[in-house]
Amino acid sequence: xxxxxxxxxxxxxxxxxxxxxxxxxxxxxxxxxxxxxxxxxxxxxxxxxxxxxxxxxxxxxxxxxxxxxxxxxxxxxxxxxxxxxxxxxxxxxxxxxxxxxxxxxxxxxxxxxxxxxxxxxxxxxxxxxxx
Amino acid sequence: xxxxxxxxxxxxxxxxxxxxxxxxxxxxxxxxxxxxxxxxxxxxxxxxxxxxxxxxxxxxxxxxxxxxxxxxxxxxxxxxxxxxxxxxxxxxxxxxxxxxxxxxxxxxxxxxxxxxxxxxxxxxxxxxxxxxxxxxxxxxxxxxxxxxxxxxxxxxxxxxxxxxxxxxxxxxxxxxxxxxxxxxxxxxxxxxxxxxxxxxxxxxxxxxxxxxxxxxxxxxxxxxxxxxxxxxxxxxxxxxxxxxxxxxxxxxxxxxxxxxxxxxxxxxxxxxxxxxxxxxxxxxxxxxxxxxxxxxxxxxxxxxxxxxxxxxxxxxxxxxxxxxxxxxxxxxxxxxxxxxxxxxxxxxxxxxxxxxxxxxxxxxxxxxxxxxxxxxxxxxxxxxx
Numbered sequence: 001x002x003x004x005x006x007x008x009x010x011x012x013x014x015x016x017x018x019x020x021x022x023x024x025x026x027x028x029x030x031x032x033x034x035x036x037x038x039x040x041x042x043x044x045x046x047x048x049x050x051x052x053x054x055x056x057x058x059x060x061x062x063x064x065x066x067x068x069x070x071x072x073x074x075x076x077x078x079x080x081x082x083x084x085x086x087x088x089x090x091x092x093x094x095x096x097x098x099x100x101x102x103x104x105x106x107x108x109x110x111x112x113x114x115x116x117x118x119x120x121x122x123x124x125x126x127x128x129x130x131x
Numbered sequence: 132x133x134x135x136x137x138x139x140x141x142x143x144x145x146x147x148x149x150x151x152x153x154x155x156x157x158x159x160x161x162x163x164x165x166x167x168x169x170x171x172x173x174x175x176x177x178x179x180x181x182x183x184x185x186x187x188x189x190x191x192x193x194x195x196x197x198x199x200x201x202x203x204x205x206x207x208x209x210x211x212x213x214x215x216x217x218x219x220x221x222x223x224x225x226x227x228x229x230x231x232x233x234x235x236x237x238x239x240x241x242x243x244x245x246x247x248x249x250x251x252x253x254x255x256x257x258x259x260x261x262x263x264x265x266x267x268x269x270x271x272x273x274x275x276x277x278x279x280x281x282x283x284x285x286x287x288x289x290x291x292x293x294x295x296x297x298x299x300x301x302x303x304x305x306x307x308x309x310x311x312x313x314x315x316x317x318x319x320x321x322x323x324x325x326x327x328x329x330x331x332x333x334x335x336x337x338x339x340x341x342x343x344x345x346x347x348x349x350x351x352x353x354x355x356x357x358x359x360x361x362x363x364x365x366x367x368x369x370x371x372x373x374x375x376x377x378x379x380x381x382x383x384x385x386x387x388x389x390x391x392x393x394x395x396x397x398x399x400x401x402x403x404x405x406x407x408x409x410x411x412x413x414x415x416x417x418x419x420x421x422x423x424x425x426x427x428x429x430x431x432x433x434x435x436x437x438x439x440x441x442x443x444x445x446x447x448x449x450x451x452x453x454x455x456x457x458x459x460x461x462x463x464x465x466x467x468x469x470x471x472x473x474x475x476x477x478x479x480x481x482x483x484x485x486x487x488x489x490x491x492x493x494x495x496x497x498x499x500x501x502x503x504x505x506x507x508x509x510x511x512x513x514x515x516x
Contacts, residue, residue, distance in 0.1 A: 006257035020378070028369075031378040032255065038378060039369045057379075058279070059270035060323040062262060069249070069259035080268050082276075082379060089379040091263060091272075099324075102279045113261055124261050 005124040008032060011049035016110050018125060020088060029088035043051040046082040053130060054085040057071050059100040071114045071122075081106075083127050093126035105130040137221050138349035138356035139511070141342030142473045147460045148306035149241050150336035154187045158237040158320070159195050160402075161338035161466075167340050167350045171231065174375035176342075178229040179203040180220040182212035182236040183465035202227075210412065210501020211364070212236060213339070213468020218362040218507060220343055232343045240334030246387075252375045252503060255339070267331065269374040271323035274417025276372075281432035283420075285317075285325040290438035291416035292316035292329045298445070299455025302485030306335055307459045316416075317464035330416035333351060335461030339469035356475040357495075360510040364391040367504030369414030374502045388412075388498060391506035392426035399510035403427035406510075407492035408478045409449065410471035411510065412500040413456040423451070426498050426508070445486040451477060454485055466500040472509060479513040 004010060009032050011019035020029050023037035025045040031050060032074035036043050065072070079094035083106055094100055095111055106127035113124040143164025145157050158181070166172055173196040181189025181203065190203040204223065208215040214235045216287040220234045247266070249259040258264050278285060293313045299305035311329055319327040342352075349356040366375055370385040396403055409428060413419035424431040428449060437443060443451040452461065454474040457467060475495035477483045 005261060006255050008255070009257065028380065029378075058272045058276035060268050060275055060325075061321075062265065062268055063321050064322060066245070066262045066265045069256060069264070070262040071260045077264065080263060080272065082272060084381060087380055087381065091377050091379075091402070093261065102276070124257065 001120040003120055003122055005122050007123065013110065015052070016108050016125065017052055018050045018090065018108065020048055020050045021045045031088055031090050050088060051085040052089065052120070054083045054095065054106060056100050056102055056104050056106055057082040057084040057089050059094055060101060061098040073114050081127065095126040095128040133448060134345055134347050135225060136346035137359045138344050138346065139341050139352070139472070139476050140173065140349050140353035140356050141165040141360060142476055143168055143340045144304055144470060144473050145338045146304045147337035147463065147470070148335055154183065154185055154237055154483060155192060155195060157336060157338035158189070158192055158340070159237050161340035162196060162233060162235050163235065165340035165342045165362055169472045171342060171352065173197045174199060175231050176233045177201055178220065178223050178227065178232040180206060180216045180223070180234045182208070182216040182233070183238050184209065184212065185238050185465070191403045192235065195315050204492065208505060209503070210414070210462070210464055210499070211468065211499045211507045212465045213471070214362065214497070214499045214507025214509065217295070217341070217359070217469065217472065217509065218364055221359060221362055224343065224345060230345050230348050233340060234469065235338065235340040236342065236465035236467070236469040237338035238465045239336035240463060243334070247375065253326045254375060254377065258375070258377060264375060266374055267323045270415045270417055271326050273372055274421065275325060277417065277421050283432060283435040286313065287420055287435040287438055288325060288330050288416040289313035289316040291413065291419050294443055294454060295413065295455050295458035298453050298486055299459030302454045304484060305455045305459050306461050307455070309514065323357065323413040326415055326417060328456070332414055332457035332460070332462045333366065335463055337460070337463040337466045337470065339466045340471050341469060341472060355480045355513055357479050358512045360512045361395040362507065362509045363391045363394040363398060364507045365394060369506050373504035383471065385434060386425045387504055387506040388422055388425040388500050391508045392498060395508035395510050396427070399512070401494060401510060405494050406449065406492065406496045407494050408453060408475055408488050409496040410452050410456065410475055411498045413458050414462065418500070419452065419456065422498055422500060426496070427499055428496070445473065445488055450488045453483065453488065468497070468507065471497040471499065
């Protein structure tokens with residue numbers, strides 16, 4: 001049994017794609033989806049699938065376990081980054097290692113976040129090295 | 132002097148660090164110290180503003196100070212609370228004609244990094260559950276990008292910490308007064324790359340109070356009043372990079388600090404290069420570096436050379452955070468912005484409690500910045516000797 005950390009974050013899971021919103025007036029993309037545009041104050045926005053590849057815009061590695069509401073089965077240091085997808089820069093986990101270089105190419109992936117009390121595995125999104 | 136001019140005539144501050152008592156005890160100590168500093172009593176205060184991020188109600192300080200019936204406004208604006216409190220007091224004095232006002236800020240935080248709730252910021256629970264609702268990682272992500280964009284070495288961050296603890300070592304109210312070297316800062320445990328344990332401020336306890344007077348009274352109450360030449364508050368625009376942001380816009384970057392500082396300099400009729408002593412928000416070493424750039428005090432990318440040259444030390448060209456800043460004093464949120472004003476006011480009056488800037492500065496500047504993307508700045512001036 002599996003579930004997504006938050007259904008609304010995803011436009012699809014196979015292939016995995018994140019869902020944001022795009023403003024009809026100023027074309028700004030935001031993530032996650034919201035019902036208004038913070039860039040131009042507009043309200044004519046619609047749901048859109050975001051690009052799935054980009055480059056690392058910034059990164060850090062979390063060396064201590066965050067306080068609640070963070071959930072994990074067992075803490076190990078993990079990387080977080082901002083990934084430049086073109087129309088928007090999205091924050092997410094950087095998967096597979098703990099040292100990164102700004103500008104390196106990455107692609108969207110699903111990854112395990114934690115196991116619920118009932119044994120259900122919870123998946124979230126992250127970005128893995130694409131080269 | 133103009134009756135619309137607002138002056139700081141009294142300052143009071145508790146020691147910063149750990150405190151076992153009740154929050155209002157701290158606030159009372161600071162208020163009484165600030166009133167004693169200008170030979171006034173609570174009965175003279177016509178208007179008060181108080182800020183805290185905790186659970187107590189600042190406006191209930193009247194239960195300790197005296198039920199004089201004055202208006203007392205409570206402010207809760209995160210890390211910018213001190214600056215907002217000061218602005219609220221200034222505005223109230225000018226709008227209502229009060230001659231004497233008291234501004235107090237205090238907090239007494241639990242140990243460890245702040246735990247933030249996604250719901251309070253309008254973000255879904257997934258964001259916190261996946262470990263991204265963490266202030267330290269935000270600071271790290273922001274300075275990592277900044278160092279990359281302006282081609283500065285991470286060692287710059289070690290210089291910031293060395294400077295902070297050097298200033299604090301001489302300051303009797305600072306929390307952490309043990310000097311550390313650049314190497315010690317760089318070699319300490321990594322918290323969030325590129326920031327180590329010695330580069331962060333910690334939540335702690337402290338209180339600061341200021342007594343303000345209008346121009347017609349200020350010079351009767353104080354030998355060397357400090358003029359509040361500007362106090363400004365700004366929020367974020369597109370292109371700012373704020374804490375707890377699941378996304379950023381790809382366009383050119385800006386910050387509420389850019390706007391608040393520019394407005395403060397314009398109001399005061401000065402240039403950033405006129406500033407002789409300053410405080411900028413140093414929630415961690417990287418924040419100080421970025422805020423020197425965003426406020427216009429130092430050109431973006433020139434900070435590394437400035438630290439290496441000692442420009443920001445007490446005998447340098449632009450002494451910065453001369454009481455040790457947040458890094459050495461911790462950040463009791465409600466008090467922190469007022470601590471900055473307390474320090475700069477004392478520097479301008481020539482009576483710093485720690486290291487005194489020797490060049491007789493007459494123009495000072497303070498800057499606070501905090502979630503969810505707000506900044507408040509002041510310009511403080513004294514008349515030349």
